[in-house]
Amino acid sequence: MNTLLGRRTRVLVAATATAGMTLLAACTSTDDGGGGSTTAGGVELVKAGQLTTCTHLPYPPFQSEIDGKVQGFDVALIDLVADDLGVKQQILDTPFENFKTGAFLNSGECDLAAAGMTITEERKKNVDFSDPYFNATQAVLVDKDSGVGSLADVKAKNVKLGAQAQTTGEDYVKGEGFDPVSFESSDAVLNGLRTGQVKAVVIDYPVVQGWLKDKANADAFEVAEQIDTGEQYGFTVKKGNTALREAVNKALADAKADGTYKKLYEQWIGPYDESAASPAAS
16 A cells, blocks of 8 residues: 555644643644653653654544644543643644554654554554444445445445455455455545445444535435444554553543543534443453
């Protein structure tokens, strides 16, 4: 995937409202020469005064640029971690392949990664995951004129199928015998469906939920099937970075205990689904 690996990394500003206050993640011109720093909680960071997060844009409702700032469910949750550590979050837009290999974590460019990423045994070989923070299902989204009512129909009717490259959705349909058209991002997948490049796509259901809030999209497209693949999302840190992993887990646990998680879930995902929002630790 040369187009993915060749994509220029961007530094972005993140902002979100949480627990009644706004936590701003600001870019900084301070450079400590590449050396890290230790926070009050004993967590080593790659740059002083900031929690550097790798992501891959766009992936609404988890992270996307809104009004010139990166916002979303993942962004809001990691803002809580940064707040606990007494620093601000800074976001780098990086290739999705990076999250499977942990490359930017290992090279010291990021402290953690947040990209709506499914926890898998293969990925655990390269990175350490936080506790799960979201249960995800896949959706088969189709053009209403396609005559498709399920993934089985996609195969039976020989309908052109799309998926996001390097994702578990793409892996799943390949495992079912499909040869999907690969798109770089979730937005590209949905645009491919909208423009008729494909007639059906398999993509994470929360992404579809947000997309279908637009009436024009809902008038033309529909969910043909939801597929429970048993997926859970987790944030990742460099292997062996126990202190940061524990800080992430504490922030998630505190947010669920005090109601902040529920508020953010309703803000970014939709009506609160306790079964999706309260996964057990992996």
